[in-house]
Amino acid sequence: MKCLELFAGIGGFSAAFRNQTNVTAVDINEQAARVYRCNFSHPYLIAEISALPEEWFHKQSADLWWISPPCTPFTRRGKSAGLEDPRSVALKHLIEIVPKVLPSLICIENVVGFERSDAFFRICREWGKGGYHVDWTITCPTQLGWPNFRPRFYAIASLERKRRLSRTYENVAPVRLSDFLDASNDEIESLRLANRMANQYEKAIDRVHPKNVDSIAACFTAAYGKSVIRSGSYLVTETGYRRFSPREVCRLLGFSDDFVFPDELSQRQLWHLLGNSLSIPVIRAVFGGVLG
Numbered sequence: 001m002k003c004l005e006l007f008a009g010i011g012g013f014s015a016a017f018r019n020q021t022n023v024t025a026v027d028i029n030e031q032a033a034r035v036y037r038c039n040f041s042h043p044y045l046i047a048e049i050s051a052l053p054e055e056w057f058h059k060q061s062a063d064l065w066w067i068s069p070p071c072t073p074f075t076r077r078g079k080s081a082g083l084e085d086p087r088s089v090a091l092k093h094l095i096e097i098v099p100k101v102l103p104s105l106i107c108i109e110n111v112v113g114f115e116r117s118d119a120f121f122r123i124c125r126e127w128g129k130g131g132y133h134v135d136w137t138i139t140c141p142t143q144l145g146w147p148n149f150r151p152r153f154y155a156i157a158s159l160e161r162k163r164r165l166s167r168t169y170e171n172v173a174p175v176r177l178s179d180f181l182d183a184s185n186d187e188i189e190s191l192r193l194a195n196r197m198a199n200q201y202e203k204a205i206d207r208v209h210p211k212n213v214d215s216i217a218a219c220f221t222a223a224y225g226k227s228v229i230r231s232g233s234y235l236v237t238e239t240g241y242r243r244f245s246p247r248e249v250c251r252l253l254g255f256s257d258d259f260v261f262p263d264e265l266s267q268r269q270l271w272h273l274l275g276n277s278l279s280i281p282v283i284r285a286v287f288g289g290v291l292g
């Protein structure tokens, strides 16, 4: 199957479906492209998606479009401006282009709330007129027994016959938070949360105990490492709190340890890119029936 990985970032889609080898990725972020190119040999076009003309999409003749557009326009923090938000310009373009190019399958990933947005309303209306059937669901890695809270909206639009997303999940493995951690990271100074910050945000910090078998890490966002609260969890260590390392966040998203980070990217840049990515076990579970 020929796939277009739009808003490709570091390649969560390609990491989940490694059997899909005929992939072209597009994203505007050069750092994301650097990570992607270390891990996949697919062509990666650094481009503004809204500037790609209809003919470009025709030329790709892709059967499947993977679309994970910026989430902020669909969050309360981002003022829920939806399609009115300038960050939605590329999504708006794709909503118009799809009924002209007619790919067989389109998969969408976004934050919870997208299902109530003007964007999803327009997708259902405009793509519906073009002959698409749409199915959607909300799934969190915790539903698979995975110790990370990251509920997300997933949808599939299909031409001809209606394709259904999977809603029955098997526990992927008896995974515990401690399975994702490197105890030696407790000694790394750059991961420690300064006592001053810990005291200032004591009540708001999401903290998890690594040895507790029921510990679940909060959703890691692109702001992890920049904003102390509402961006992810901290681990309780013998000497205070520490952040999860980028590698630990990467494992919690379901990437394997052979996923390479380029040396030149800083810890903060990696947290940013990983926070934008997706939960691999969840997209395998939700889309696996269609993508195998």
Ligand SMILES: C[S@@+](CC[C@H](N)C(=O)[O-])C[C@H]1O[C@@H](n2cnc3c(N)ncnc32)[C@H](O)[C@@H]1O
Binding pocket: 007, 008, 009, 010, 011, 012, 013, 026, 027, 028, 029, 032, 047, 048, 049, 050, 068, 069, 070, 071, 087, 089, 090, 273, 276, 277, 278
């Ligand atoms: C939610 S992230 C998707 C990340 C991706 N699924 C992954 O696994 O890393 C959104 C991505 O869209 C990219 N992006 C935002 N606006 C764009 C635009 N107008 N054109 C191309 N890429 C854009 C960002 O650089 C970011 O990587």
